[in-house]
Amino acid sequence: MSIFNYINEAKLPTFWCSGCGHGVIIKALADAFDQLELALNEIVVVTGIGCFGRSDDYFMTNALHTLHGRAIAYATGVKLANPELTVVALMGDGDAASIGGNHLIHAARRNLGILALCANNRNYGMTGGQYSPTSQFGDRSSTSRYGLPESSFDLSALVQAAGASFVARTTVFHYKNLVKYLKKGINKGGFAFVEVMEPCPTMYGKFNQLGSAGDMVQQIRDEVVPVSRWKPGSDKSPIGILCERDMQEYCRAYDDVIRKAGGFDGD
């Protein structure tokens, strides 16, 4: 068993900055694929645009490198056309929460059976550290030098409210849990959303003077609390499995449409 069944070793080191969390996340995903023993041609890794949007470069699976914010919209067509595929949409917080926010909530509402993973570094890394919908009130960024006058999305809560089957939040510090949630998400058979909190030392860290990548990982760890110990009103974010429920998956529901229309006759 090795992540290099899924990750192209020749491509390493990655093009991401040192201290970036993206590499940890794709390693965890490769670990999840490996532990589930998935075949390369059964997986489609769909990406948007951004630093994290380059993730597909490192995978030896099928890849669909799309447009900023559109990973889930493309994944919807792939999954509906071939429900047997394991479809994974990899998104930055810009991809998932701003430009692609509409696709995110509607795929959750449909309960499309894909894994949607958001690498949340709380800013637009690729374009130079502008604030994103997951930047916090008061945050500094290349476009909020006086402090951000907007509040942030709680993405996991949003996706849960939109109707997802499985929602988990964790951090790059909690690697084993991350792999566990990715595996659960892939096997859920419904819309699975995993939000991973991670550092962007080059941009977010610099603008907010958060110290080294190591310092940032510790801060991220200290900002969260396991959901079992979390209380409403807490200034920390809950991590763990935030929502797990059984509902009919969209492609299966569409099979019923085909059945009612008589489209399976003669098969």
Add this chain to the structure above:
Amino acid sequence: MRKFISGNEAVVEGALIAGCRFFGGYPITPSSEIAGHLSTRLPQIGGKYIQMEDEIGSLAACIGASLCGEKVMTATSGPGLSLMLENVGMAIMAEVPCVIVDVQRGGPSTGLATKVGQGDVFQVRWGSHGGYPVIALAPSTIAETVEMTIEAFNLAEKYRVPVFLMTDKVIGHMREDVDLESFAGYPIINRKVAPPDGEFLPYRAENLTDVPPMSPYGGLHVVRASSTTHDQRGVPTPDPEKITFKNSRLYHKIQDKAGEICRWEADLMPGADSLVVSFGISARSGKQAVVEARASGMKVNFLKILTLWPFPEEAISEAARGVNKVVVPELNWGQVALEVERVLGADVNVIRVNKTDGTIICPEEIIQVLNDAAAS
């Protein structure tokens, strides 16, 4: 069996004959009946219909499904077309067959939701940044709409490009009788599929007009498709030579095949001194105007454009031989007229007949222009 069907229904019939199995769309007048019918008809044959959250998602989903090996279509009108453009670029770059039906209405913006227009001619050609060629077809009768829809799928599959089927509010909603059985033996083209053995490259090509064979997701090969400029493996490349090859191929695989792709209908007469060129709904009025003008003794050629893009340059030059004025009726401010001027140069007087009030151009209006031109 003859059926009395609308243009929008003709699109549905043509798509099903061509083998369409996936439709992703978002309702908009005057195209909505296409979505309505396909939502019922596709599941009857095991196909899929999905109503996406917007037109951006609609075309994105279609492209994703096409990469799984399905023949796909979406249908919209101007406001939705505007939203689709980023994904048109994706289909061009990733070379994904798809059919985009544009049932045109009057613009700009929300414009004339329930009235006719032909203002999207340039948008489909130049709307996606980068300026790469696409194919666009424009039927003017209901039977032609069935046929051109099949052709749209055939061309998309053959060249791995987005193909636009440009109808309009009047063609979409008017009815004519069509013999659907006459299309039973119509040639259907399916995309070339990569051989099972040997190394698979998703963008394997040697020549600038090559169209790489495809392999579906979930098939025998591992497949990469990318919006980023890529090499033959589908991997982003900074190498100017590889970039030049890819971009040149995107251009030449369509532009060099214009002769094969372009279709038109010419009705030429000896000694003609004028020519009427039009397309879509306006071509019907153009044709009638030419019949009446000839009856009154005028010598007029007629050319109906069926392939708007690539623009049928040779057909225009041929029809305009010996002619000193060309009348171009269209429901916009002169888009095809600009192309005609580009092709014919300054020697020929190109006279525009334009209308943007949501009504069609009547034959009398064209005859009036022909008469005025003859008198001056």
